[in-house]
Amino acid sequence: MANNYFNYSATFTKKYFFKEKIKKHQIFIKKIKKQAMKKIIKIIFSIFIFLLIYNVCLAASSSNYQIWIDTLGSGGGRSASGNYQIDSNISIQTGDISESANFREKTAFYAIEAEPTVGFNIQSVALNFGQLSKSSTAYSSHTFSAYTNAKSGYTIRVYGQPLNNGDYTIQAIGVPAVDSKPGTEQFGMNLVANAVPIVGENPSGGIGQAAENYNIANKFSFQEGDVIAYAESFTYQTDYTVSVIVNINEQTPAGFYNAILTYEFIPVF
The missing domain is CATH 2.60.40 (Immunoglobulin-like)
Structure with a gap:
C-alpha cells in the first residue's frame, strides 16, 4: 500500500508541476499577444488617422501602369504611363478624353434627373x-x-x-x-x-x-x-x-x- 501510495503521489506531483509550467507558459503567451495587439491597434489607428487627414488612397503601380484610386473627396485624378492615360473626374459633367496610341475613351459624370412629367x-x-x-x-x-x-x-x-x-x-x-x-x-x-x-x-x-x-x-x-x-x-x-x-x-x-x-x-x- 505504501508503494502504491508513493507512486500515486509522485505521479500527481509531476502532473501538478507540468500544469503549472503550462499555465505560466500560457500567461506569458497572453502577455505577448496583448502587447502585439496593442501594437497592431496603434498601427491600425495610425493608418486610420492618416487616411482621415490626407483623405486619399495609395496608387497601385508597376513599370507598365499606374492607377490612382479616386479620392474620398469630390474630385478624381489623372493616371498615366508610357502606354496610357486616364483622367477621371466626378466634380464636373463634361468629363475628359483618355487616349494613347492604342485606344481613346471619354468618361464623364452626369446628374440624375427626375422622371418626365x-x-x-x-x-x-x-x-x-x-x-x-x-x-x-x-x-x-x-x-x-x-x-x-x-x-x-x-x-x-x-x-x-x-x-x-x-x-x-x-x-x-x-x-x-x-x-x-x-x-x-x-x-x-x-x-x-x-x-x-x-x-x-x-x-x-x-x-x-x-x-x-x-x-x-x-x-x-x-x-x-x-x-x-x-x-x-x-x-x-x-x-x-x-x-x-x-x-x-x-x-x-x-x-x-x-x-x-x-x-x-x-x-x-
Whole structure:
C-alpha cells in the first residue's frame, strides 16, 4: 500500500508541476499577444488617422501602369504611363478624353434627373355663337391648363379650319393680330383678357404665357399650326382662357356653321 501510495503521489506531483509550467507558459503567451495587439491597434489607428487627414488612397503601380484610386473627396485624378492615360473626374459633367496610341475613351459624370412629367387638361367643349350678325361680334371662350418638368418647357399649337357650312368658310384673320371689326368677315382668337368685346382672362399660375399675336388685349388672330401658348422651362400648372370671335359681312351666306379645333401640346426635353 505504501508503494502504491508513493507512486500515486509522485505521479500527481509531476502532473501538478507540468500544469503549472503550462499555465505560466500560457500567461506569458497572453502577455505577448496583448502587447502585439496593442501594437497592431496603434498601427491600425495610425493608418486610420492618416487616411482621415490626407483623405486619399495609395496608387497601385508597376513599370507598365499606374492607377490612382479616386479620392474620398469630390474630385478624381489623372493616371498615366508610357502606354496610357486616364483622367477621371466626378466634380464636373463634361468629363475628359483618355487616349494613347492604342485606344481613346471619354468618361464623364452626369446628374440624375427626375422622371418626365407632363400634363395637358382640356375638356371637349362646344362653343355656341348663337345667331351671327353683321352689326355685332359673336364671341365665346373655353379653358385648358398645362404643366411640365421638361427643362425646356412646352409649346401648344392650334389646328383646324374657321367656321364653315360645308360650302363656305368664314375668313380667318391670320397674322398679325387685329381688332375685332363687325361687318368684316373674321374668325380669330387670343389668350388674354379683353375689353372689346368683354371676354377672356390672362394666363394664371406657373410661367406659361400666350404666344405672339395671341397675347395682345382686344386684338385677335388665327392661323392653322400657330403656337398660341408656351413655357420656356419647367413650370407648375398654367391656366389659359381661349377667347374666340366671329364677325360676318353682307356677303356671308346664311346657313349652319361649325368648326373643330385641335390643340397640340408638345413638352420640350
